[in-house]
Amino acid sequence: MAQQSSNQTTGHVWDDDLKEYTNPLPRWWLWGFYLTIIFSVVYWLMYPAWPLGSSYTKGVPGVNSVKYVATTKDGQQVEKTTHWSTRAQLMADTNAAEGKQKEWFDKVAATSYDDIAKNPDLMQFVNAAGKTLFSDNCAACHQVGGAGHEAGNPQTNQSGFFAPNLADDYWQWGGTYEEISTTITGGRTGFMPAKGLAGSLTDEQITNVANYVLSLSGEPHNADAAKLGDEIFHNPGEGGCITCHGADGKGVPSMGGLNLTDKIWQWVDVSGQADEAGKVGVLHTAITGGFNHVEAMPKWGTRLKPEQIKLLTVYVHDTLGGGQ
Amino acid sequence: MKHDKIERNIGLMLVLILLAISIGGLVEIVPLFFIKDTVEVVKTADGKEMVRPYTPLEQRGRDIYIREGCYLCHSQMVRPFRDEALRYGHYSLAAESKYDHPFQWGSKRTGPDLARVGGKYSNDWHVKHLKDPRKVVEGSVMPNYPWLMDPLDTSDIAARMKALRTVGVPYSSGEEEYQRNVQTFGEEVAKTLRIEDAEANLKEQAQTGNYDGNKADVTEMDAMVAYLQVLGTMVDFKQFDDDYFATFR
Numbered sequence: 330m331a332q333q334s335s336n337q338t339t340g341h342v343w344d345d346d347l348k349e350y351t352n353p354l355p356r357w358w359l360w361g362f363y364l365t366i367i368f369s370v371v372y373w374l375m376y377p378a379w380p381l382g383s384s385y386t387k388g389v390p391g392v393n394s395v396k397y398v399a400t401t402k403d404g405q406q407v408e409k410t411t412h413w414s415t416r417a418q419l420m421a422d423t424n425a426a427e428g429k430q431k432e433w434f435d436k437v438a439a440t441s442y443d444d445i446a447k448n449p450d451l452m453q454f455v456n457a458a459g460k461t462l463f464s465d466n467c468a469a470c471h472q473v474g475g476a477g478h479e480a481g482n483p484q485t486n487q488s489g490f491f492a493p494n495l496a497d498d499y500w501q502w503g504g505t506y507e508e509i510s511t512t513i514t515g516g517r518t519g520f521m522p523a524k525g526l527a528g529s530l531t532d533e534q535i536t537n538v539a540n541y542v543l544s545l546s547g548e549p550h551n552a553d554a555a556k557l558g559d560e561i562f563h564n565p566g567e568g569g570c571i572t573c574h575g576a577d578g579k580g581v582p583s584m585g586g587l588n589l590t591d592k593i594w595q596w597v598d599v600s601g602q603a604d605e606a607g608k609v610g611v612l613h614t615a616i617t618g619g620f621n622h623v624e625a626m627p628k629w630g631t632r633l634k635p636e637q638i639k640l641l642t643v644y645v646h647d648t649l650g651g652g653q
Numbered sequence: 654m655k656h657d658k659i660e661r662n663i664g665l666m667l668v669l670i671l672l673a674i675s676i677g678g679l680v681e682i683v684p685l686f687f688i689k690d691t692v693e694v695v696k697t698a699d700g701k702e703m704v705r706p707y708t709p710l711e712q713r714g715r716d717i718y719i720r721e722g723c724y725l726c727h728s729q730m731v732r733p734f735r736d737e738a739l740r741y742g743h744y745s746l747a748a749e750s751k752y753d754h755p756f757q758w759g760s761k762r763t764g765p766d767l768a769r770v771g772g773k774y775s776n777d778w779h780v781k782h783l784k785d786p787r788k789v790v791e792g793s794v795m796p797n798y799p800w801l802m803d804p805l806d807t808s809d810i811a812a813r814m815k816a817l818r819t820v821g822v823p824y825s826s827g828e829e830e831y832q833r834n835v836q837t838f839g840e841e842v843a844k845t846l847r848i849e850d851a852e853a854n855l856k857e858q859a860q861t862g863n864y865d866g867n868k869a870d871v872t873e874m875d876a877m878v879a880y881l882q883v884l885g886t887m888v889d890f891k892q893f894d895d896d897y898f899a900t901f902r
Contacts, residue, residue, distance in 0.1 A: 402893055416733050465740055
């Protein structure tokens, strides 16, 4: 160190021989310092910088400005140029990124559902973009592959939380493109009154109708009780179950009434019960309590854009599979 | 040699360091209080403020959120970048946290940002998820919060609102302030901001909202889910041009 320039010291001596030099700052350091000052001036010219009372400098007009296309609330496109800001920059980035995807989203929007499904190029886009949309928005409930959490599925149902399987070919709310699109846009919440349509079933009647429900899908049941339950199921003044589950028990999609004749148990864990008494028991509890969820399946019409919903509809119908 | 004096006098050096640093801070922070555009104007077509203070129940949920340290893993600020917009939705506005004391912006994201989680999931999902996240989301590292099913202490809500009122949150005390809130937020919202009715309002919202799936009692879960479900839902972005909030910067 000592060889650098002058031998000037501060004149102060510590511990007999410890002296401090007063060398000037190294050149490179000094220039670095001047450069930061020059940089700051350039920055002031390009970016919002100095406060001025209730406003602030926005950079020199025309230097580093941002151009973007805005969409007004009534759908008009307006071209704008403004000083740099992260929010304006985001508008420009979004324009550019949507420019690339736009072509594809426009195609999705303009093509009928059936034709999208037949077009391998479009389906490749649906699969890729749909996967991201589905994991960000739907997978928390329906799981990544759409398997959902069902009462009758011991693998996925440890929580008592329910969301239907979207990968099978059973549709509670209808499996056509239009019905799936309606489901996603507006959300769905099934409602089933407690103790039958009239709300007046006795414990014994409920046991009977539970046995009838079991008979519909060939589960073990008591035939005498089921015969009495048949009457209750179909009588609008008693169970009134036909209103939503249909005279044949296959379900009325517009009411969200489930198909009770297949062995798919979505809300009530019938298949998890070892014996007849257990199966009747869980059904008894369900029919006594009814189903009264709050916004079970949220509405996405306000969160997602129409073309995103259309894409998801195809993704659910064709990629996950089982659409009708 | 002037710096001689400073270097040999530690007291003086301390004062001067403090001075230098505060100038840096003050120049950055103070102007924001005077610049008009810092907090965006967010009003409905008929001139009512869209962003309102939390209802008593939501406010209690927020307090529990802070008590449980949810902010250690969750931020509440969607930044103005494209990948954030794609995942979470519209970037957060300054206006959206103007009644937050303290705000929950943060930057630690072990879990996802929650600024726009309101309305994304059902109440039922939140309840199950908070009790045991792994039961609904495989492999989640979020802790269990089963004790949120405990009853909520509602007795001190008026005091909590009074405290927030002293730092500028417009909870109303008395008729005059109530009328001012009717002007600003409309009658429906203004009613929920009355300190006089705080406890009654809290219980009513918990019961009608039925957030925890049990109408009979008011639990901490009711408060927490009510809070989560309102996050990021106050501003209706469809009522504005899509670059409206860019014009404030």
